[in-house]
Amino acid sequence: MWQLAAMVLEFSTWSRNNQWVQLQVSMEPGYKFQWVGRRDGHQIPQRLHAAFRTFGWKWPGKRITVLTQPPADLHAGSDAALSVAVLVGSRQWPIRVQEVYSLYGSVDLFGKILPVPGDVLPESWPASSRFHLVPMEWKRHFSGNNAVVGVGTLQDIQNFLHHGMRRDQGASVQKKEIIWPDLRLSEDLQWFFLVVAAGAHPCFLMGPPGTGKTQMARLWWKLLDVTCEGGQFLEPMPPRSAHVPIGSWLERTEGGCLFLDEVGEWPLKALEALRKPLEEAQCSTLYIAASNPCPCGFQGHASRPCTCPPGRIQAYQRRFSGPFLDRFQLYAYVQADPSDESVVWSEVRHRLKRARAMQSKRGLGLNGQLPADSLGKALLVQEAAWTDLRLWQQRTGMGERSVHAVLRVARTMADLEESVGVQPRHIRLAAHWHWSNQGLISKSDLWGPAHSWSTLGAPRSPRPQSSQP
Ligand SMILES: [Zn+2]
Structure with a gap:
């Protein structure tokens, strides 16, 4: 959810302990990245920067603070949620996120969205989210559920957030489309x-x-x-x-x-x-x-x-x-x-x-x-x-x-x-x-x-x- 005053973005993501948690990302001027309570946090900007560059985006020069609610042990499965928060928050994606989404998936260096080996499929979905974006590999287990959307890359997520479900109700978003910003x-x-x-x-x-x-x-x-x-x-x-x-x-x-x-x-x-x-x-x-x-x-x-x-x-x-x-x-x-x-x-x-x-x-x-x-x-x-x-x-x-x-x-x-x-x-x-x-x-x-x-x-x-x- 977009909260203008505080510049905080919030998504649901799937934790290592197999539960849904809220990921809150705050962005303000500055140059520091801090993930409260996560030990491998310092490597995240370099890793995601490499993935972003595949599509011409970059890790922004901002002070970024990440929190989970309730406090939880997160792993690479939260990459997708963090990436979206950072790209929307730095306005590299000219998108106003109007509702809460659940986002799960690790992001590799080419920007592909993948499940983390060993993670189990969720049995339920967060009630606060209207859509749940997951790796393609997971989508086939939920083919009857139109709220579950399979995505292959970060670009797919951008396309989905921009066009929503208008294009193809419930089907996975695969077609690449360029969104021309206001220049x-x-x-x-x-x-x-x-x-x-x-x-x-x-x-x-x-x-x-x-x-x-x-x-x-x-x-x-x-x-x-x-x-x-x-x-x-x-x-x-x-x-x-x-x-x-x-x-x-x-x-x-x-x-x-x-x-x-x-x-x-x-x-x-x-x-x-x-x-x-x-x-x-x-x-x-x-x-x-x-x-x-x-x-x-x-x-x-x-x-x-x-x-x-x-x-x-x-x-x-x-x-x-x-x-x-x-x-x-x-x-x-x-x-x-x-x-x-x-x-x-x-x-x-x-x-x-x-x-x-x-x-x-x-x-x-x-x-x-x-x-x-x-x-x-x-x-x-x-x-x-x-x-x-x-x-x-x-x-x-x-x-x-x-x-x-x-x-x-x-x-x-x-x-x-x-x-x-x-x-x-x-x-x-x-x-x-x-x-x-x-x-x-x-x-x-x-x-x-x-x-x-x-x-x-x-x-x-x-x-x-x-x-x-
Ligand atoms: Zn000067």
Whole structure:
């Protein structure tokens, strides 16, 4: 049951002594995990974190306290109940749990729900629960009871809680369905979000904590997954030394997404160790880096002041060298604003489908991964757009790598508008988005007017215009 004031979630679970007990999980800001009276409690976060990552979730940075009522000896059979409490309580599952459920099952490292060997089947069910979610292996013993629901994975539980019993009365929930959360972004960022999703462009997100950087990365991955059956999502723990197994990360995320979070906190040598592999990677990984803009996190925030001395902010941002930032095709400052609007998922998916169709017709893969030698002939850049691009290169002194990044991104914008040729405004906006990346290290007024495209006219065309071939 969801109790707003105390942020406590409660489920029934099956104990080692074969009785139903209440599991109460309280969550608040902080970083501690405590299970009152359970000796192996300290291992639980790592174990469940590994299982969560299979689906792109993670163990949250929260102070989590667990209690059982009455006090009971619990074992891995309570994994499912704890996982659901943690995922709902940290809002990774955008679900309001309206009633009490019984949940039983251990969770393995792949997120599968399994019975604990030796546990006996319950003879009765808690009266307070309307539904009882148990491993598939148990469900077949209760096939006549519609309140008993068999689940195979954590994803099945999420689907069940979201859709309830409407889909198939009493039958086990097996069909995988993605639940698209409410993503609120400014108009500019909505266009940015769409461009990255359509072309799988490696990008760098900077912004205060809690503005949805991680959520955006996960959603890009999910969109890749639904449109081209991608690989896995990997969010490695920030390294403590220069040793970064980037090769193995890229291998594991082939066709998927590698999310490098909090890179501002990584050792400098670790950042530099990423450079070469990212440059040489001939893989189809969409890699995304995210960082706070300064040590306190709030530089550039609309309402909350940054408390860092100016020298500290520059020192922090100077950690990202030009060559490192050059590995990313796009750069964005992400922040939440009350005027942000919800992303309309049906529209996003419709437009992605069209843009992907344009790309597959060319037969060269996604734009973000186009080989450099195919750029010139493949992209159909209009003459005036070339002129703008060369002018931009002269003025900024950007190298060929940046020019390639701008071309790839501009092509995706044209694809999203179903425009045959790349037009000057595509080039200008793509260059602006790429240049802000470089502005990170070369300009003191990072987000101010110095950033705008002063002589060519500011690139203000985030809203897609009607297609003009
Ligand atoms: Zn600050």
